[in-house]
Amino acid sequence: MDLLHHLALGFGQAASPLNLLFCLIGCLLGTLIGVLPGIGPIATIAMLLPITYGMPPVTSLIMLAGIYYGAQYGGSTTAILVNLPGEASSVVTCIDGYKMAQKGRAGAALATAALGSFFAGCVGTVFLAAFAPALAAFSNDFASPEYCSLMTLGLVAAVVLARGSVLKASAAVFLGLLLGMIGTDVTSGVPRYVFGIPDFYDGMNFLPLALGLFGFAEMMGNLENPTGDRTVVTQKITTLWPNREEFRRAWPAVLRGTGLGSLLGILPGGGAVLAAFASYTLEKKIAKDPSRFGNGAIEGVAGPESANNAGAQTSFIPLLTLGLPATPVMALMMGAMIIQGMAPGTLLIKERPDLFWGMTASMWIGNLMLVIINLPLIGMWVKLLQIPYRLLFPCILLFICVGVYTIHSSTFEVMLTAICAIGGYFFAKLGIEGAPLLLGFILGPLMEENLRRTLVISNGDPSVFLTRPISAVLLAFAVFLLALIVLPQVRTTREEAFQE
Amino acid sequence: MPAIRIRSPQEFWSGSIFGFFGACGLWFGRDLRIGSPEAMGPGFLPWMLSIILLGFAAILFWRSIAIEGPKVERPGLRSNFFVLFAIVAFGLTIERLGLVIATILCVGLASLAARDMRWKEAIALSLGMAVFAVVVFIYGLNQYLDIWPRWQ
Numbered sequence: 001m002d003l004l005h006h007l008a009l010g011f012g013q014a015a016s017p018l019n020l021l022f023c024l025i026g027c028l029l030g031t032l033i034g035v036l037p038g039i040g041p042i043a044t045i046a047m048l049l050p051i052t053y054g055m056p057p058v059t060s061l062i063m064l065a066g067i068y069y070g071a072q073y074g075g076s077t078t079a080i081l082v083n084l085p086g087e088a089s090s091v092v093t094c095i096d097g098y099k100m101a102q103k104g105r106a107g108a109a110l111a112t113a114a115l116g117s118f119f120a121g122c123v124g125t126v127f128l129a130a131f132a133p134a135l136a137a138f139s140n141d142f143a144s145p146e147y148c149s150l151m152t153l154g155l156v157a158a159v160v161l162a163r164g165s166v167l168k169a170s171a172a173v174f175l176g177l178l179l180g181m182i183g184t185d186v187t188s189g190v191p192r193y194v195f196g197i198p199d200f201y202d203g204m205n206f207l208p209l210a211l212g213l214f215g216f217a218e219m220m221g222n223l224e225n226p227t228g229d230r231t232v233v234t235q236k237i238t239t240l241w242p243n244r245e246e247f248r249r250a251w252p253a254v255l256r257g258t259g260l261g262s263l264l265g266i267l268p269g270g271g272a273v274l275a276a277f278a279s280y281t282l283e284k285k286i287a288k289d290p291s292r293f294g295n296g297a298i299e300g301v302a303g304p305e306s307a308n309n310a311g312a313q314t315s316f317i318p319l320l321t322l323g324l325p326a327t328p329v330m331a332l333m334m335g336a337m338i339i340q341g342m343a344p345g346t347l348l349i350k351e352r353p354d355l356f357w358g359m360t361a362s363m364w365i366g367n368l369m370l371v372i373i374n375l376p377l378i379g380m381w382v383k384l385l386q387i388p389y390r391l392l393f394p395c396i397l398l399f400i401c402v403g404v405y406t407i408h409s410s411t412f413e414v415m416l417t418a419i420c421a422i423g424g425y426f427f428a429k430l431g432i433e434g435a436p437l438l439l440g441f442i443l444g445p446l447m448e449e450n451l452r453r454t455l456v457i458s459n460g461d462p463s464v465f466l467t468r469p470i471s472a473v474l475l476a477f478a479v480f481l482l483a484l485i486v487l488p489q490v491r492t493t494r495e496e497a498f499q500e
Numbered sequence: 501m502p503a504i505r506i507r508s509p510q511e512f513w514s515g516s517i518f519g520f521f522g523a524c525g526l527w528f529g530r531d532l533r534i535g536s537p538e539a540m541g542p543g544f545l546p547w548m549l550s551i552i553l554l555g556f557a558a559i560l561f562w563r564s565i566a567i568e569g570p571k572v573e574r575p576g577l578r579s580n581f582f583v584l585f586a587i588v589a590f591g592l593t594i595e596r597l598g599l600v601i602a603t604i605l606c607v608g609l610a611s612l613a614a615r616d617m618r619w620k621e622a623i624a625l626s627l628g629m630a631v632f633a634v635v636v637f638i639y640g641l642n643q644y645l646d647i648w649p650r651w652q
Contacts, residue, residue: 051641167563171518171556178525178549185542192542193528216583223579223613390614391625394607397583398629401590401606402599406643414591418584425580429572430514452540460538 003129010357014365019059023362026063027369030070034077035381037084037222039396041071043215045332046207047403049339057340058355062362064336068329069121069312069363072272073370076113076305077381080106089272089308092280096293096300103296108242112250112298113305114374120258120306121367124313127262128320129360136321136349144450144457145464147324149474151447154318154326155440156478157267160485161274162433169436172427176437179204180444187452199412206335206442208404208413210328212420213427213434215400219393220425226389240375242298250302253283257303261310266317271327275311276304313363319344320356324443328435331442508569515560518553525550582613598646599638603630 013019033044045064052060075087080097093113100109142150155173162169182193183203194200242250260282261275283303284293293300316333318326323345325331337344342352349356374381404417424434458464466472506512525546532543563569586609594602607629611622637643 051643054642167556167559168514171514171553171560174549174552174556175518175521178521178546178553181546181549187540188533188542190532190542192532192546193525195528216587220576220580220583223583223615224576226615388616390611390616390618391621393614394586394610394622394625395629397586397610398590398603398606398633401587401594402633402637402643402645405591405594406637406645409595409644411591411595414587414594418587418591421584421587422580425575426513426517429575430510430517432514432517448545451545455537455540458538460536462537 006353006357007129007361009353010359010361013058013354013358014062014361018056019062019358019362020365022055022059022063023066023366024369026066027070027366027373029063030067030072031074031077031370031373031381032384033067034071034074034086034090035384036074036392037078037082037086040087040214040218041068042210042328042332043218043396043400044071045329045336046210046215047399049207049332049336050403050406052336053339057337057342057352058358060336060340061333061355061359062366064333065316065359065363066366068333069309069366070370070373072305072309072312073114073117073374074381075308076117076301077110077374077378078385080109080113080301081382082385087272089276089312090305091273092276092304093301095280096295096297099294099296100298100301105242105246105296105298107240108246108298109301110378111240111375112242112246112254112302114371116250116254116257116302116306117309118367118371119254120261120310121313121370122364123258124262124265124310125360125363125367127310127314128317128363129357131266132317132321132356132360133349135317136346139322139346141470142322142346143468144453145468145471146474147322147450148447148454149465149471149478150322150324151443151450153474153478153481154324155436155443156481157326158436158439160481162436164431164433166485168430168432172432172434172437173440176440176442177444177447179209179437180441181448183445186445186449197412199408199410199416203445204416204441205407205413206331206438207407208417209420209441210332210438211400211404212417212422213424213438214328215396216417216421217424217428217434219397220421221428222389223393246298250298253279253299253302254306256282257306258310260303261307262314264307265311265314267326271315271329272308272312275307279303279307309367316359320348320359322346323348325439328438328442331438334442504565506564508564508567509572510569511560511567512564513572515557515564518560519557522550522553522557525553578615579613582609586610586613594645596650598648598650599633600630600647601649603633 033039044067071087072089075090076093078084078086079090079093080101083094083098085091085094097109159169159173182200184191184201191201257279260279264275264278280300283299284290315327315330318324319330319334325334334344401414405414454464465475529543529546533541534543534547535541586606589609590602590606593605604626607626608622611617634647638645
C-alpha cells in the first residue's frame with residue numbers, strides 16, 4: 001500500500017491552493033502557446049525559467065510541466081481549425097483533423113482530441129507513478145559505463161528522430177557536444193574555449209542557445225514566410241460530440257495511441273513528437289481502408305493526439321529516474337531543478353518524494369483542468385488565433401530578452417542569444433535540426449565526465465561498454481536504431497511519415 | 501576535365517559551418533593537453549569532436565559536388581535585421597536606461613520587422629508593452645530591474 005500512501009502525499013502536495021493555482025497557470029499558458037503557432041514549449045519554458053527562482057521547487061515544476069503537456073492539448077485546436085500545427089507534435093493532426101473540420105465535424109475532432117488526450121494523460125500519469133520508482137530502483141546499479149551508453153542511445157535517438165538529413169543531424173550532435181566543452185574542465189580545472197569571457201568559465205548557459213535556436217530562429221523564419229491570413233474554419237461548432245460511428249472508430253485508436261505514446265515517451269529522444277508520428281503511421285497501417293486517411297479519418301486525430309499526450313507525460317521518466325534529459329524540454333526541466341538546488345537522478349524519488357509524487361498528482365489534476373480549458377472554452381482560443389502575428393512576435397521577443405537578461409543580469413547573454421539566433425536561422429535554412437544540437441550540448445559535459453570515469457576504471461579499455469550487460473543492451477539498441485535509418489526500406493517510410 | 505560545380509548549395513554551406521567549428525575547435529584547443537584514453541586530458545574530447553566535425557564537413561563537401569540538391573533560400577534582410585537589432589538594442593539599454601526605455605526600443609524595433617507593420621499600431625504596442633512589462637516583471641515577479649535610467 002506504498003503506492004496509496006505516496007499518492008495521498010502527492011495529492012496533498014498538488015492540491016494546496018498555491019500549487020493548484022500554478023498548475024492552472026501552467027495549463028493555461030501551455031494551451032495558449034499550443035494554440036499559437038510560432039512559439040513552442042521550449043521557448044516558453046526557457047523564458048519562464050528565470051522567474052521560477054523565487055517559487056517553491058514543487059510549485060515551479062508543476063507549472064513548467066503544465067506548460068509542456070498543456071501545449072499538446074492546445075496544438076490540436078490549431079491543427080484542426082486552421083490546418084497549421086500549433087505545436088510540432090500536432091503536425092500529423094492537421095492531415096485528418098482539418099479535413100474533418102471542412103466536412104463540418106470540427107466539434108467531433110476537437111472533442112476526440114481533448115478526450116483522447118485526457119485519457120492518455122491519465123494513463124501516462126499512472127505509468128509514471130507505477131514505473132518510475134521501479135526504474136529508479138533498477139538504475140541504482142547504473143554506473144558510469146551505463147550512463148554513457150544511455151546517453152549515446154539518447155543522442156542516436158535524437159538523430160533518428162530529426163527531420164531531414166541524418167548526416168546533418170549527426171554533425172549537429174557533435175557540434176552540440178563540442179559547444180558543451182566550453183567552460184572550465186571539471187577534472188583538471190583548465191578553462192577551455194572561454195576566450196577570456198567571464199560568462200563562459202562556468203560553461204556556456206544553455207538558455208541563450210535554446211532561445212536562439214528555437215525561439216528566435218523560428219520567429220525570423222515566420223516573418224520571412226508569412227503564412228498569410230489564417231483561415232479559421234468559421235462554421236459554427238454545433239455539437240462537440242462524436243457520433244456513434246466516429247466513437248466506434250476512435251476509441252481503439254485512442255487505446256493504441258496511448259500505449260504507443262507511453263512506451264515511446266520513455267525512450268531517450270522520444271517525447272511527444274515521435275509518439276504522434278508513430279501513432280499516425282500505425283493507424284494508417286492497420287486500417288482496413290487506408291485511403292480514408294487524409295480525407296478526415298477520425299483515427300488519424302484520435303491516435304496521434306492520445307499518443308503525444310501520453311508521450312509528453314512519460315518523457316518525464318528518464319529525467320526523474322536517471323537524471324537524464326531525453327528531450328530539449330526535459331533539459332529545461334532539469335535546468336529548473338538545478339536552479340532549485342535539486343539534483344535529478346536515481347535518488348530523487350527517494351529523497352524528495354513530495355516532489356515526485358506532487359508532480360505526478362498535479363499532472364492528473366492538470367489534465368482534468370485542460371479538458372475544461374479546451375472544450376467549453378474553445379471559442380476563446382479561436383479568438384486568440386485571430387491576433388495578427390505582427391502584434392504577437394514583438395511581445396514574444398521582449399519576453400525572451402527580459403528572460404535571458406534576468407538569469408544573470410548579463411548583457412553578454414542577451415548578445416549571445418542574438419548570435420545563437422543567427423546560427424539557428426541559418427541552420428533552419430540549411431536543413432540542420434536544432435534539437436540534436438541542443439541535446440548534444442546538454443549531455444556533453446555529463447557524457448565527458450562519465451566517459452572519463454569509465455576509462456579510468458577500465459584502464460583505457462573501451463570493451464567495458466560491451467561486457468557490462470545493461471550497457472551492452474543499451475548500445476545494441478542504439479545500433480539497432482541507427483541500422484533502421486540506414487536500411488533503405490525503413491528510410492522511405494520515415495520520409496513519408498515526416499512528409500505527411 | 502569538367503569543372504567542379506557545387507550542385508547542392510545547402511550541403512556545401514552546412515559543410516562549411518561544421519568545418520568552421522571543427523577547425524576552430526582544433527585551433528583554439530591546441531594548447532589543451534590531450535592525454536590518453538585512460539587518463540584523458542582536458543583536450544581529449546574537444547580534439548576528437550573537432551576531428552569528427554571536420555570528417556562530417558568533408559562528407560558534406562563531397563555530397564555538395566556529387567549530388568544535385570536544393571538551393572538555399574535568400575535571407576530576408578528586413579525581418580532579420582530588425583529582429584536582431586531589437587535584441588541587441590534591448591541588451592545595450594536595459595542596464596543603463598532601465599526597463600521602460602529598453603522595452604519601447606525593443607518592441608518598436610521588432611515591430612518594424614513585419615512587412616505588414618502599421619506605425620500607429622507599433623507605437624501603441626511598444627508603449628503598452630512598457631507598462632505591461634513594468635507591472636509584470638517588476639511588481640508581479642519582483643525581478644531586479646531598474647524602471648528608469650540611472651543618472652550616476
